[in-house]
Amino acid sequence: MSDWNDWLGRSERRSDDIVRSPAMRLAATLGDLTSSYRPDAATLPPLWHWLYFLDATPRADIGPDGHAAKGGFLPPIPLPRRMYAGGRLTFPGGLAFGAPAERVSTVTSIAEKRGRSGPLAFVTVRHEISQHGALVTTEEHDIVYREAARPGAPPAPAPRAERAVAVEETVQPDEVMLFRFSALTFNGHRIHYDHPYVTGVEGYPGLIVHGPLIAMLLFEFARRTEGGRDVAAFSFRAASPLFCGTPLRLVRTDGPEAAPVFEARAEDERLVMTATVTFA
Ligand SMILES: CC(C)(COP(=O)(O)OP(=O)(O)OC[C@H]1O[C@@H](n2cnc3c(N)ncnc32)[C@H](O)[C@@H]1OP(=O)(O)O)[C@@H](O)C(=O)NCCC(=O)NCCSC(=O)C[C@](C)(O)C(=O)O
Structure with a gap:
């Protein structure tokens, strides 16, 4: 076990102008999979803050996986x-177009664990986004790190979906959708576009669909099932990877919980992501 105490509480602050053009491009990328975005809306839909406050690490400081080298x-x-392991978000206000906003990010937890797939390290970063001095979004983002791929090792056992289905839709994220989402979020992570890297170095069978993209697809689906109702809070957990070109089932489960549980599933009932939505 390492002592990561020096990193806990580290904080960074970023400002950005909430301009409309990235949102227009995400709306085009999602097409009929979003009903939250309106060209004349005054505020961004929830989760769409992922298009702003982006990391602009210079080329010299990029690590082997395409992200900023660790240690910054x-x-x-x-x-x-x-x-991307998961996140918990609240939306106390709307992020308005046409005005600057600020994001303060803090490393709040670092935990080393052993999972079915081997050693894991989880880093949680809390983001607080404000505009005109008022808090509009809070987010706890869990990042997971796994050990290097072992050649010939079988894939990690994946959890199965067990809940009853109330409503479902199927989508099929393809290379173009992944490319556009990487570009919109300025995410250079090679696992989403570099096939020789993701298969040869990271040992996965194909390009990996972004966790935040699956979360957005689930979120948009969840709102559709509730006639576009406002959302106060959203949380999600990535259970196993989804590979590009395979169908993704978006499921509203049938259960007794007050906050409905949504699941992203692969065709064979492998659980890809679980999400809970608290409608306002
Ligand atoms: C995370 C993996 C490796 C663990 O897989 P595992 O089977 O080894 O874990 P486990 O045996 O089920 O659990 C071990 C421990 O980890 C915890 N745990 C287990 N899962 C989670 C989770 N999600 N969030 C938080 N905690 C988790 C779990 O609760 C347990 O804790 P405990 O010992 O205290 O009881 C596995 O679940 C997995 O592969 N999930 C899918 C990850 C994925 O595909 N993410 C999206 C694509 S990557 C991406 O978008 C990237 C991006 C955008 O470019 C970017 O860099 O940010």
Whole structure:
């Protein structure tokens, strides 16, 4: 176990102008999979802040996976394979177009664990986004790091979906959607576009669909099932990777919970992501 205490509490602040053009491009990328965005809306839909406050690491400081090399804001976790593990968000206000906003990010937890797939390290970053001095979005983002791929090792056992289905839709993210989402979020992570890297170095069978893209697809689906109702909070957890070109089932499950549970599933009932939506 390493002592990561020096990294806890590290903080960074970014400002950005909430201009409309990235949102227009995301709306085009999602097409009929979004009903949250309106060209004349005064505020961004929830989650669309992922298009702003982006990391602009210079080329010289990029690491082997295409992200900023570790050891800047994020701790230098030695496990090499980074993934998006999940997030918990609240939306106390709307992020208005045409005005600057500020994001303050803090490393709040670093935990080393052992999972079914091997050693894991989780880093959680809390983001607080404000505009005109008022808090509009809070987000806890969990990042997971896995050990290097072992050639010939079988894939990690994936959890199965077990809940009853109330409503479902199927989408099929393709290379163009992945490319556009990487570009919109200025995410250079090679696992989403570099096939020789993701298969040869990281040992996955294909390009990996972004966790935040799956979360957005689930979020938009969840709102559609509730006639576009406002959302106060959203949380999601990535259970297993989805590979480009395979169908993704968006499921509203049938259960007794007050906040409905949504799941992203692969065709064979492999669980890809679980999400909980608290409608306002
Ligand atoms: C995370 C993996 C490796 C763990 O897989 P595992 O089977 O080894 O874990 P486990 O045995 O189920 O659990 C071990 C421990 O980890 C915890 N745990 C387990 N899962 C999670 C989770 N999601 N969030 C938080 N905690 C988690 C779990 O609760 C347990 O804790 P405990 O020992 O205290 O009981 C596995 O679940 C997995 O592969 N998930 C899918 C990841 C994925 O595909 N993400 C999206 C694509 S990557 C991406 O978008 C990238 C991006 C955008 O470019 C970018 O860099 O940010």
